[in-house]
Amino acid sequence: MKQMFLTICGLVxxxxxxxxxxxxxxxxxxxEAMKPREVKAFGVDATKAREIAVNQATILVGKLLEENHYTxxxxxxxxVRENLLADDGKPGPDVRNDLVGDEPLKQWIVTFKDSNWWxxxxxxxxxxxxxxxxxxxxxxxxxxxxxxLVLLAIANAYVRINRLTRSxxxxxxxxxxxxxxxVLLAIAxxxxxxYFLAGx
Amino acid sequence: MxxxxxxxxxxxxxxxxLASFVLWIDGVGGYLVCLSHRVTLGHPxxxxxxDVAVIADISxxxxxxxxxxxxxxxxxxxxxxVNGQAMDKTLLRNSDRITLGNSCQLQFWQPVPVSTSARLDxxxxxxxxxxxxxxxxxxxxxxxxxxxxxxxxxxDMTQALIVFRNKSGLAVRWPGPLEINGVQHRDRAALxxxxxxxxxxxxxxxxRVH
Amino acid sequence: MKFTYRSGQExxxxxxxxxxxxxxxxxxxxxxxxxxxxxxxxxxxxxxLDIELRGVQQCLNLKHPNLVHLYDVRADAQGHHWLVMExxxxxxxxxxxxxxxxxxxPELAAQWLQGLAQAIHCLHEHGIxxxxxxxxxxxxxxxxxxxxxxxxxxxMADSQHAGMTKDIGTVHYMAPEISTGNYNRxxxxxxxxVLLYEMLTGNVPFEGESAGEILMKHLTAxxxxxxxxxEFVAILEKALTKNPANRYASIMELAKDVAIVMKQPxxxxxxxxxxxxxxxxxxxxxxxxxxxxxxxxxxxxxGNLLWAIVASxxxxxxxxxxxxxxxxxxxxxxxxxxxxxSWCVLIPTKLWPPIGRxxxxxxxxxxxxxxxxxxxxxxxxxxxxxxxxxxxxARMDALQPWQAPFDPxxxxxxxxxxxxxSNTSMPILTCYIAYFGLMFLVLRWWKAAQLYRGTRFSIKxxxxxxxxxxxxxxxxxxxxxxxxxxxxxxxxxxVCQITAPWKERTPxxxxxxxxxxx
Numbered sequence: 001m002k003q004m005f006l007t008i009c010g011l012v013x014x015x016x017x018x019x020x021x022x023x024x025x026x027x028x029x030x031x032e033a034m035k036p037r038e039v040k041a042f043g044v045d046a047t048k049a050r051e052i053a054v055n056q057a058t059i060l061v062g063k064l065l066e067e068n069h070y071t072x073x074x075x076x077x078x079x080v081r082e083n084l085l086a087d088d089g090k091p092g093p094d095v096r097n098d099l100v101g102d103e104p105l106k107q108w109i110v111t112f113k114d115s116n117w118w119x120x121x122x123x124x125x126x127x128x129x130x131x132x133x134x135x136x137x138x139x140x141x142x143x144x145x146x147x148x149l150v151l152l153a154i155a156n157a158y159v160r161i162n163r164l165t166r167s168x169x170x171x172x173x174x175x176x177x178x179x180x181x182x183v184l185l186a187i188a189x190x191x192x193x194x195y196f197l198a199g200x
Numbered sequence: 201m202x203x204x205x206x207x208x209x210x211x212x213x214x215x216x217x218l219a220s221f222v223l224w225i226d227g228v229g230g231y232l233v234c235l236s237h238r239v240t241l242g243h244p245x246x247x248x249x250x251d252v253a254v255i256a257d258i259s260x261x262x263x264x265x266x267x268x269x270x271x272x273x274x275x276x277x278x279x280x281x282v283n284g285q286a287m288d289k290t291l292l293r294n295s296d297r298i299t300l301g302n303s304c305q306l307q308f309w310q311p312v313p314v315s316t317s318a319r320l321d322x323x324x325x326x327x328x329x330x331x332x333x334x335x336x337x338x339x340x341x342x343x344x345x346x347x348x349x350x351x352x353x354x355x356d357m358t359q360a361l362i363v364f365r366n367k368s369g370l371a372v373r374w375p376g377p378l379e380i381n382g383v384q385h386r387d388r389a390a391l392x393x394x395x396x397x398x399x400x401x402x403x404x405x406x407x408r409v410h
Numbered sequence: 411m412k413f414t415y416r417s418g419q420e421x422x423x424x425x426x427x428x429x430x431x432x433x434x435x436x437x438x439x440x441x442x443x444x445x446x447x448x449x450x451x452x453x454x455x456x457x458x459l460d461i462e463l464r465g466v467q468q469c470l471n472l473k474h475p476n477l478v479h480l481y482d483v484r485a486d487a488q489g490h491h492w493l494v495m496e497x498x499x500x501x502x503x504x505x506x507x508x509x510x511x512x513x514x515x516p517e518l519a520a521q522w523l524q525g526l527a528q529a530i531h532c533l534h535e536h537g538i539x540x541x542x543x544x545x546x547x548x549x550x551x552x553x554x555x556x557x558x559x560x561x562x563x564x565x566m567a568d569s570q571h572a573g574m575t576k577d578i579g580t581v582h583y584m585a586p587e588i589s590t591g592n593y594n595r596x597x598x599x600x601x602x603x604v605l606l607y608e609m610l611t612g613n614v615p616f617e618g619e620s621a622g623e624i625l626m627k628h629l630t631a632x633x634x635x636x637x638x639x640x641e642f643v644a645i646l647e648k649a650l651t652k653n654p655a656n657r658y659a660s661i662m663e664l665a666k667d668v669a670i671v672m673k674q675p676x677x678x679x680x681x682x683x684x685x686x687x688x689x690x691x692x693x694x695x696x697x698x699x700x701x702x703x704x705x706x707x708x709x710x711x712x713g714n715l716l717w718a719i720v721a722s723x724x725x726x727x728x729x730x731x732x733x734x735x736x737x738x739x740x741x742x743x744x745x746x747x748x749x750x751x752s753w754c755v756l757i758p759t760k761l762w763p764p765i766g767r768x769x770x771x772x773x774x775x776x777x778x779x780x781x782x783x784x785x786x787x788x789x790x791x792x793x794x795x796x797x798x799x800x801x802x803x804a805r806m807d808a809l810q811p812w813q814a815p816f817d818p819x820x821x822x823x824x825x826x827x828x829x830x831x832s833n834t835s836m837p838i839l840t841c842y843i844a845y846f847g848l849m850f851l852v853l854r855w856w857k858a859a860q861l862y863r864g865t866r867f868s869i870k871x872x873x874x875x876x877x878x879x880x881x882x883x884x885x886x887x888x889x890x891x892x893x894x895x896x897x898x899x900x901x902x903x904x905v906c907q908i909t910a911p912w913k914e915r916t917p918x919x920x921x922x923x924x925x926x927x928x
Contacts, residue, residue, distance in 0.1 A: 137790060145746075
């Protein structure tokens with residue numbers, strides 16, 4: 001079983017290589033000063049206040065990410081509640097505000113986890129970046145294959161027709177093929193330019 | 201007149217002496233050389249012999265090829281097609297296919313751009329009455345050389361041998377020593393009927409056509 | 411060329427020499443005309459040996475349209491012997507081949523081969539081995555092959571020890587067994603194989619500086635059949651076999667095989683090709699220019715690659731529709747990887763000779779390289795940044811160990827069992843390179859795209875790919891990657907087989923088993 005033997009050899013080699021580069025992702029830690037501790041929010045009732053608190057925590061994390069130039073991942077409230085906050089939070093003292101009305105506003109305080117949740121958030125940003133890159137690359141590859149398809153079709157058509165006509169009109173065919181290819185290229189360039197300008 | 205070339209033709213009797221001849225080239229082939237500017241094509245059975253006789257289903261005088269300043273004109277006496285088109289008179293161009301009658305086909309070549317001499321090949325499996333490969337309609341020069349732009353291509357040669365007309369008749373030019381009927385010459389020499397020309401690379405013989 | 415006799419001389423009474431034709435190995439050949447006007451070729455046989463004349467006498471009364479007729483053997487006043495032969499107005503094959511350095515059209519070569527085979531068959535039928543078949547001895551007159559110089563060769567083969575011969579042109583056509591003194595009809599079949607090769611390609615299969623070098627190649631080297639049109643490969647392989655016992659048993663067998671591959675009629679009617687009313691404008695020899703071959707290859711390749719795109723798109727869409735459970739996110743990577751894999755199989759296979767039991771390891775290694783390339787391409791498509799020298803600043807996330815996705819993927823029914831990340835310690839780069847590289851190394855992918863494969867589509871080949879693709883799945887880190895890898899390689903196996911051109915291999919003749927009579 002030559003194939004088996006070979007496979008095993010290859011695998012051993014690969015494991016050796018893999019072992020050499022088994023380092024963990026190094027996410028730059030968030031400076032202690034920037035780390036949010038807790039978020040206070042007010043609402044007409046406790047439920048509302050709690051909702052607002054979580055939302056504000058979400059916005060805070062988003063801002064934090066933006067400040068650190070992580071632009072691809074934006075956490076949602078559910079994620080923040082489940083992963084970043086230590087617990088459901090606790091009610092704070094009611095606040096009276098004459099502008100709002102007679103009823104005192106309920107306060108709710110949520111506390112961020114003490115653990116290194118920043119690393120997880122950044123990893124999610126990396127992942128989101130990757131997904132974006134993948135989408136860009138795949139659409140670029142699609143265009144490339146379409147262009148290749150057209151070129152191959154033109155080349156194939158040229159050779160076939162040329163053979164069919166026994167090279168009698170080779171010059172004409174070449175001119176037509178180059179013409180078709182350049183017209184298509186021009187259209188593609190024009191479309192690209194228009195897309196680009198519209199994007200601006 | 202020198203004594204060693206007693207048979208050198210004078211301009212007056214040149215055409216009489218050399219209306220046409222066969223050029224035998226050792227290792228290459230035989231060629232019918234027509235010197236006249238008007239060449240008749242036909243079957244060899246006629247009473248007045250034609251210049252280029254082809255053993256084929258054609259008339260005794262089937263067509264005439266005339267060399268004019270503009271080029272070679274083909275005049276049909278009987279049915280003639282050029283490149284598949286029926287013709288009465290036409291100017292021939294390089295690689296034209298001339299069909300005499302129903303089946304006999306010749307191809308016309310002017311392989312050397314600087315020379316007006318032409319070559320007629322039979323492409324239909326028929327044959328000339330002389331056992332030759334082709335008929336050469338010689339105007340000013342005939343080029344026998346290694347290039348494809350030669351009237352007779354000889355791949356083994358390194359330089360071209362040129363047969364040309366001068367005031368006194370025909371002559372040959374060859375860059376190097378050449379021997380004609382056992383007499384040594386250099387570079388150029390006059391040719392006469394029955395001459396055997398020997399160079400390092402080529403041996404050729406002129407034979408009169410009777 | 412220097413000839414002893416000049417035009418107009420008459421060394422043999424009744425025959426007037428017009429010109430020299432050529433200088434052969436046996437003497438000078440002249441074109442002469444008899445007193446009555448018959449054109450003949452005169453061969454002046456210098457070596458005046460009885461054995462040689464006896465060989466000629468055997469052949470004097472052979473009649474075949476493809477043989478140059480021998481009329482008589484005469485002696486002149488000096489006692490020299492002259493062989494009076496039919497004059498062939500056409501040119502030797504050597505001159506035609508010199509004009510066509512890339513060989514002639516396969517149809518033409520096949521047609522000439524039939525004439526050649528008929529002539530040699532006639533000789534063999536009469537117990538004569540030609541022994542000196544070469545383009546200079548074969549003429550083409552009005553499209554009909556004429557074989558000459560037979561009957562003279564016995565002496566040559568006997569007297570001149572192989573390897574010592576001066577005429578290097580002859581050595582190109584010498585069968586390997588001549589070195590052992592074996593001169594049966596198999597050597598003619600070998601020579602015809604060499605001639606066929608030369609007609610098709612313009613070159614003899616074995617070239618060298620010296621006679622010894624060429625003979626050594628005849629004995630040891632395998633002919634390079636990659637330049638030969640593919641339908642002739644199997645025929646030439648058999649005709650040029652070193653062991654005469656494995657060669658074609660008779661020349662007509664070879665001719666029949668050629669007729670089959672070229673779809674020629676079984677027998678060719680011999681007639682003077684008198685042109686009809688207006689002969690078509692077909693030159694007597696159609697040169698096969700490199701441009702034509704290149705165009706054919708281009709048509710073949712572009713068509714193939716084009717269909718591979720279409721088929722890859724169709725099959726990856728089909729897969730996603732049937733098994734994708736409405737998840738179209740994997741459609742694009744599957745399509746691209748299927749396409750890349752099938753192109754990586756189709757393109758090199760086109761460049762390799764269609765048959766041949768050559769060593770598979772160089773091919774496997776080339777495929778391994780291409781497989782690694784596909785792995786890198788897959789990574790790139792997935793959005794991973796590769797550690798490139800020019801973007802050292804970029805995060806080398808492909809070198810980081812793969813980390814389990816945050817949300818467990820929606821389970822795939824087909825791979826339910828495998829929906830479990832296995833090796834989170836291996837970098838994703840290694841995972842991909844290992845998977846695709848090994849997949850291309852362990853399987854002989856070219857078998858799926860070869861012109862002469864057993865059947866056009868082999869289920870077995872597809873299952874072999876599926877088996878290995880499944881076995882190696884543990885290399886890939888997650889279900890997402892596993893599905894893409896497995897599916898694209900399986901589809902590539904399908905696409906290659908469907909799009910690569912296929913020809914049935916000419917059936918190998920089974921050796922007749924002769925029952926020994928007790």
